[in-house]
Amino acid sequence: MNVPSKKLSNSEAADKWPFLLPFMTVMLISFSLTALIWIALSPRTPTPSSEAISSKKTSLFASNYPANGTFQRELVQLKNRKDLKESDELEIQKYLLASADYLEIPPALAWCLLFQESRLNHLEGIELDKPSSGLGQFSRFSFFEINSQLDRFSPNALNLIYLSFGRDIRPIAAKSKDTVSSSSYFSIPTAVTSSTIYLHNRYFQLSKILEKRAIDYNPDILWLFAAMAYNKGSRSVIALWNLVLKKQGQESFYKLLHDYDYFNATVNDPLLLTKSISKIWEDKKSKPYAAELGAHIKNISACSVSPLFQTTRSLTGAEP
């Protein structure tokens, strides 16, 4: 009996299984295609060297606030004098953390802004007929935006109201005779929620301007600009952007939106700030106004930016 040889030459194998080569080719292409589709559709995992992720990990803002000695001492004094009750402080903190978490606001920035505006006195201006009052110093136009124009901004803002109160509490107003009502800005939960929404609206507004032009930015730096806009209007920020872009060029403008040291140097340059503000207001107003804006952002930065990014001078020198 003849036993056929088990070893076949290549030509013999090709003769025996004529479909082997096409079959292997089809299989190989199918595997390659499946792998490519798999890679394309899988969620992207960040690489450790990614600039964006590293900046996200190392937040510009302090985890403990106020970060600067001046505000820390003032906070202690407020508590010692009973100007700030412990229960009020805790309630402010509770709603601030919830709002900041939902709206992705750095909590240190939101806290420092409210401290700068009212020294955390939620009844600030209640007995006086002042144009702005309460924890975040709201004016009638700030109320108008919260009450009638939230649809122009992020849907998260309205969702936050429903999540915090279980219903729409608007219209909100400075109701001095009904401070416990959820519709009163003198009530702490309402004041914190609406003030953080107003801050978030400024961030939303500024970010849209940049995104429309595909301009990249560091979100932490943009939050500092939003804090400037909260206090002095978005126009002051935009005027500064226009001036830096026009006079110093694209590279400097990029640095202004990415580099905290460059941001700090720019907003602390009184000549530059005055020049940008003078595009809006006449000379008589622009100088004091620029000085006010400079002091505001200097205090907010010193209070909210992590000590890792600050100099000893900025941590101790900022005056309320």
Next chain:
Amino acid sequence: MKSLSSFTSKMCTYFSKPQGAITLFLISCTFLFLYMYKHSHPASFQGQPLANSYLTLLNSVTTGGIAKYRENKVALRQHLSLILANPSSENEEAKASNIALYLFPDLLPESNFEKTQAFELWAKLQEEIEKNPRTPKARMFFEEMKSNIWNYENPRMTNSGLSEDAQETIKLFHELSSP
């Protein structure tokens, strides 16, 4: 007193004659022509300070109505576009840009970050007011425009307040939207 009455009587006698009637007719025609010319031609913005532009527009609304306002606005737009194309000084350019921001944002260069804000925050509302002037609907749009301008410039209503251009724009559209 006597001379005045004699002058009046002489004038009456003169104007009762055919040549007097013709003279009176010609004088009346001259005045009518001057009046028509003044009110039918758009105001010239050339040579007058740019800061007066708002006042000219406001006066045209109160004295000549919406048609006159539209006509003058077109003339102002043309004037501003010439200035922005060839400004004589930095101050003039800044003033023209500020007026353009609040009334003609399309004249601003694309590089100006304020351009998109103007279109989003007040240009459309102004168009609505101009379409339906002096109506309750116009007043509603005006309130929204006013709030947008306040929040854009200074949300805190402090002494520094609004810029001159923002104040004048609000005054102008307050008048246009007054029922």
